[in-house]
Amino acid sequence: MNLNLHIWRQPNGQSAGRMVEYNVKDISEEMSFLEMLDVLNEDLLRKGEDPVAFDHDCREGICGTCSLVINGRPHGPYTTTTCQLHMRSFKDGETVYIEPWRAKAFPLVKDLVVNRSAFDRIIQSGGYVSVNTGSARDANETPIGKEIADEAMNSATCIGCGACVAACKNASAMLFVSAKISQLAMLPQGKPERKRRAEAMVAQMDAEGFGACTNTGACAAECPKSISMSNIAMMNREYTSAKLTSDAV
Amino acid sequence: MVLESKIPEGPLAEKWSKHKFSLKLVNPANKRKYDIIVVGTGLAGASAAASLAELGYNVKAFTFHDSPRRAHSIAAQGGINAAKNYQNDGDSVYRLFYDTIKGGDYRAREANVHRLAEVSVNIIDQCVAQGVPFAREYGGLLANRSFGGAQVSRTFYARGQTGQQLLLGAYSALSRQVATGKVKMYTRSEMLDLVMVDGKARGIVTRNLVTGQIESHSAHAVLLCTGGYGNVFYLSTNAMYCNVTAAWRAHKKGALFANPCFTQIHPTCIPVSGDYQSKLTLMSESLRNDGRVWVPLKVGDKRKPEDIPEAERDYFLERKYPAFGNLVPRDVASRNAKYVCDEGRGVGSTGLAVYMDFADAIKRDSLKVIEARYGNLFEMYEKITGENPYNTPMKIYPAVHYTMGGLWVDYNLMTTIPGLYALGEANFSDHGANRLGASALMQGLADGYFVIPYTIGDYLAQMPYEKVSNDRAEFKDAEAKVKETINKILSIKGTRTVDELHRELGLLIWDYCGMSRTKEGLTSAREKVRALRNEFWTNVKVVGTNEEFNQTLEKALRLIDFIELGELMILDALDRNESCGGHFREEFQTPDGEALRNDQEYAYVAAWEYEQNMHAVLHKEQLKFENVTPSTRSYK
Numbered sequence: 029m030n031l032n033l034h035i036w037r038q039p040n041g042q043s044a045g046r047m048v049e050y051n052v053k054d055i056s057e058e059m060s061f062l063e064m065l066d067v068l069n070e071d072l073l074r075k076g077e078d079p080v081a082f083d084h085d086c087r088e089g090i091c092g093t094c095s096l097v098i099n100g101r102p103h104g105p106y107t108t109t110t111c112q113l114h115m116r117s118f119k120d121g122e123t124v125y126i127e128p129w130r131a132k133a134f135p136l137v138k139d140l141v142v143n144r145s146a147f148d149r150i151i152q153s154g155g156y157v158s159v160n161t162g163s164a165r166d167a168n169e170t171p172i173g174k175e176i177a178d179e180a181m182n183s184a185t186c187i188g189c190g191a192c193v194a195a196c197k198n199a200s201a202m203l204f205v206s207a208k209i210s211q212l213a214m215l216p217q218g219k220p221e222r223k224r225r226a227e228a229m230v231a232q233m234d235a236e237g238f239g240a241c242t243n244t245g246a247c248a249a250e251c252p253k254s255i256s257m258s259n260i261a262m263m264n265r266e267y268t269s270a271k272l273t274s275d276a277v
Numbered sequence: 278m279v280l281e282s283k284i285p286e287g288p289l290a291e292k293w294s295k296h297k298f299s300l301k302l303v304n305p306a307n308k309r310k311y312d313i314i315v316v317g318t319g320l321a322g323a324s325a326a327a328s329l330a331e332l333g334y335n336v337k338a339f340t341f342h343d344s345p346r347r348a349h350s351i352a353a354q355g356g357i358n359a360a361k362n363y364q365n366d367g368d369s370v371y372r373l374f375y376d377t378i379k380g381g382d383y384r385a386r387e388a389n390v391h392r393l394a395e396v397s398v399n400i401i402d403q404c405v406a407q408g409v410p411f412a413r414e415y416g417g418l419l420a421n422r423s424f425g426g427a428q429v430s431r432t433f434y435a436r437g438q439t440g441q442q443l444l445l446g447a448y449s450a451l452s453r454q455v456a457t458g459k460v461k462m463y464t465r466s467e468m469l470d471l472v473m474v475d476g477k478a479r480g481i482v483t484r485n486l487v488t489g490q491i492e493s494h495s496a497h498a499v500l501l502c503t504g505g506y507g508n509v510f511y512l513s514t515n516a517m518y519c520n521v522t523a524a525w526r527a528h529k530k531g532a533l534f535a536n537p538c539f540t541q542i543h544p545t546c547i548p549v550s551g552d553y554q555s556k557l558t559l560m561s562e563s564l565r566n567d568g569r570v571w572v573p574l575k576v577g578d579k580r581k582p583e584d585i586p587e588a589e590r591d592y593f594l595e596r597k598y599p600a601f602g603n604l605v606p607r608d609v610a611s612r613n614a615k616y617v618c619d620e621g622r623g624v625g626s627t628g629l630a631v632y633m634d635f636a637d638a639i640k641r642d643s644l645k646v647i648e649a650r651y652g653n654l655f656e657m658y659e660k661i662t663g664e665n666p667y668n669t670p671m672k673i674y675p676a677v678h679y680t681m682g683g684l685w686v687d688y689n690l691m692t693t694i695p696g697l698y699a700l701g702e703a704n705f706s707d708h709g710a711n712r713l714g715a716s717a718l719m720q721g722l723a724d725g726y727f728v729i730p731y732t733i734g735d736y737l738a739q740m741p742y743e744k745v746s747n748d749r750a751e752f753k754d755a756e757a758k759v760k761e762t763i764n765k766i767l768s769i770k771g772t773r774t775v776d777e778l779h780r781e782l783g784l785l786i787w788d789y790c791g792m793s794r795t796k797e798g799l800t801s802a803r804e805k806v807r808a809l810r811n812e813f814w815t816n817v818k819v820v821g822t823n824e825e826f827n828q829t830l831e832k833a834l835r836l837i838d839f840i841e842l843g844e845l846m847i848l849d850a851l852d853r854n855e856s857c858g859g860h861f862r863e864e865f866q867t868p869d870g871e872a873l874r875n876d877q878e879y880a881y882v883a884a885w886e887y888e889q890n891m892h893a894v895l896h897k898e899q900l901k902f903e904n905v906t907p908s909t910r911s912y913k
């Protein structure tokens with residue numbers, strides 16, 4: 029199939045960007061979306077032009093590196109990652125718009141690549157259990173009901189790609205932050221620090237410049253790992269009860 | 278050069294405890310006087326960086342990824358082994374040790390492997406304490422499964438995302454140390470050279486991938502936790518950016534590279550569908566517990582699988598290996614898939630695939646049970662291929678998956694360069710000629726959480742506190758060399774793209790140094806790889822400059838190291854006149870086509886020293902088996 033692409037090009041964070049039109053030919057249905065971009069980039073290289081920069085690595089939908097807003101939707105038309113989107117989802121002759129994640133807290137690096145280290149800083153603020161190597165007791169000494177373990181796992185599957193932020197009109201990071209807060213709040217290991225964690229992570233999220241949550245649910249709708257809105261409800265409960273009984277002075 | 282493995286004396290089961298006691302300690306108040314560079318923040322690197330920082334050392338951690346959470350470890354699906362014996366099914370530290378030594382076809386060190394089995398139990402405890410949501414039974418205790426043909430259920434897992442959950446656990450521990458200031462994290466920062474001062478590893482040169490800035494960092498010791506080199510084959514199950522550069526640059530500075538030809542080809546991957554293919558996707562090995570592997574009996578049978586009657590199917594693994602059937606080790610399963618395809622009985626449009634069929638399992642256990650077991654894997658398969666494995670058999674083919682070879686390390690995980698350590702897939706240590714399923718995650722975390730925190734103290738305790746300045750000539754020279762290489766690559770302005778050359782290299786290595794190797798093929802491949810190196814240096818095309826985010830330049834810098842490594846793999850495969858594990862030399866097989874190992878002459882680790890223009894020099898570390906007697910692996 030042949031496609032008409034409109035891609036956001038911007039040399040770096042300091043310069044202005046714009047949409048540039050490209051045509052790609054003989055794209056196979058079996059290709060992934062990123063393989064289609066590989067074909068474009070090989071063409072550009074042969075012509076001596078700068079290839080389009082985009083982030084990716086595992087191409088298996090698990091590392092969370094790939095991004096792209098495709099025709100207005102993070103990771104394209106289905107709830108999957110861009111690397112797992114295949115060209116059979118497109119029609120011959122179609123026009124496709126490709127843009128980076130857009131959020132103040134994700135500054136642009138180049139073309140379609142953004143800097144998501146704000147997510148790392150949020151985790152650093154409290155997204156862990158404080159346990160040093162070697163101080164753990166036998167793993168089976170703390171039974172955890174299967175339902176709780178499964179529920180925690182549902183939250184833990186977040187890949188940190190940032191599609192939730194890109195999907196939200198306020199560029200809110202609530203889904204990402206709540207998934208980690210919920211996972212750890214559900215598990216006995218995470219309970220001792222739950223108050224401190226909720227407060228610290230929410231404060232860091234605000235400091236990074238992510239927007240507020242107005243409960244539109246766009247984040248969960250676009251999440252490639254189907255992280256549910258119930259995490260946000262749980263995080264709100266965690267946060268409110270932490271604030272009410274805060275140990276912080 | 279004499280290779281000192283530093284294996285402690287004494288009975289196998291006491292070696293590690295005694296060794297820990299004999300290692301020198303760094304006084305808690307003095308740990309903060311030492312800086313340690315950790316390159317790589319996958320399972321091995323993140324666990325090491327966090328643990329060392331917790332002890333009080335100053336850690337500088339580097340990754341070329343935009344976040345430590347992206348390391349390739351994230352993609353591991355199946356699980357992690359540990360000798361907990363929670364299932365009361367006869368597992369023990371000794372059995373895990375024995376299985377690993379045997380699975381590695383008797384080409385690993387007994388002492389290392391026993392230590393790995395010993396600390397495996399602590400890993401699970403540590404991860405659970407971090408909040409890793411492993412699968413559980415209704416009673417609330419941890420669930421286990423049997424994996425990759427193991428006769429006991431010792432594999433812990435978190436759905437099909439075990440690597441993700443373990444890495445996020447290690448990443449959380451690392452993040453906590455970043456917050457305390459004990460770890461300084463450098464992301465999108467790629468190590469391009471090792472710096473030595475007075476014969477010791479004292480720092481690295483990196484390129485900031487966003488700005489192109491070439492920087493130097495100094496420390497008292499350097500840890501390479503930079504993963505495997507499977508992408509030398511271009512197509513593999515590894516993430517696209519996995520590469521050998523850090524290890525290779527260290528090799529060129531004097532670290533010996535061990536067993537490079539020991540690579541693992543995983544039997545259950547989604548077959549290649551076209552030339553544009555950029556990577557291969559693994560279907561978890563756990564599928565082999567229920568999937569039956571077959572091809573048509575007749576050559577060139579193009580009927581749909583459902584139209585081929587039972588009597589005209591060849592369940593070749595069950596036929597040849599009645600005891601293990603579909604659960605034979607990876608190397609055996611892969612090679613046999615290749616054989617039936619070579620005979621012209623392969624399926625799919627390319628003829629390079631075999632069926633993995635779940636129809637019988639669904640009949641036996643119900644659709645619901647199979648869905649609960651493999652639901653997300655089936656979904657992933659359908660997304661990629663457009664076919665529904667509940668109705669029609671999956672098509673699978675072997676693909677490169679893991680590299681057992683790597684930097685040579687002694688029992689303390691130190692390479693032949695003092696102060697330079699290698700952990701995780703980057704070293705050669707524990708898997709011999711073939712790795713068992715669910716053992717790489719175990720090894721990466723064993724190295725990082727439970728081995729290096731002890732062994733590095735012994736080295737540092739003998740080092741003066743003084744820091745070396747990165748203004749020294751050694752650093753400036755290394756920086757200058759890196760810049761020179763970059764400028765040279767940018768100035769070639771040839772006609773061949775990096776991906777094109779990389780594909781060519783991959784095909785060469787796959788054809789001649791892949792599942793089956795011959796002296797003749799390897800010899801001709803060596804010439805071809807040398808020609809490719811020349812082609813790179815005269816005709817590669819990289820656009821743009823160094824002073825920007827330049828992904829093509831990144832790839833070119835990695836490719837040149839892959840090309841040199843490819844040649845070393847070939848040399849190593851030529852040297853090893855035997856078949857063992859993942860290394861199958863056609864000249865050395867039994868009459869019925871099984872691998873013919875030669876313990877008399879080849880029970881050694883082949884450790885290669887770099888020499889100009891790839892005239893590598895071989896050093897041998899003889900392997901001693903005092904507790905197990907090497908036997909012929911038989912899965913019949």
Ligand SMILES: Cc1cc2nc3c(=O)[nH]c(=O)nc-3n(C[C@H](O)[C@H](O)[C@H](O)COP(=O)(O)OP(=O)(O)OC[C@H]3O[C@@H](n4cnc5c(N)ncnc54)[C@H](O)[C@@H]3O)c2cc1C
Nearest residue numbers: 317318319320321350355356468504701702715716717718
């Ligand atoms: C698809 C797949 C499934 C797997 N499933 C399993 C499984 O079920 N069980 C199991 O036990 N094993 C499994 N494995 C193997 C296992 O995942 C790996 O062997 C293991 O995770 C490697 O961990 P590591 O820490 O050594 O390296 P990696 O996780 O690869 O980390 C390497 C790190 O080094 C960094 N790095 C590399 N070079 C440089 C440089 N020059 N400069 C700066 N940083 C650098 C990278 O950024 C990264 O942070 C699987 C492998 C694959 C491919």
Ligand code: FES
Nearest residue numbers: 085087092094111
């Ligand atoms: S590239 Fe890893 S999730 Fe898409």
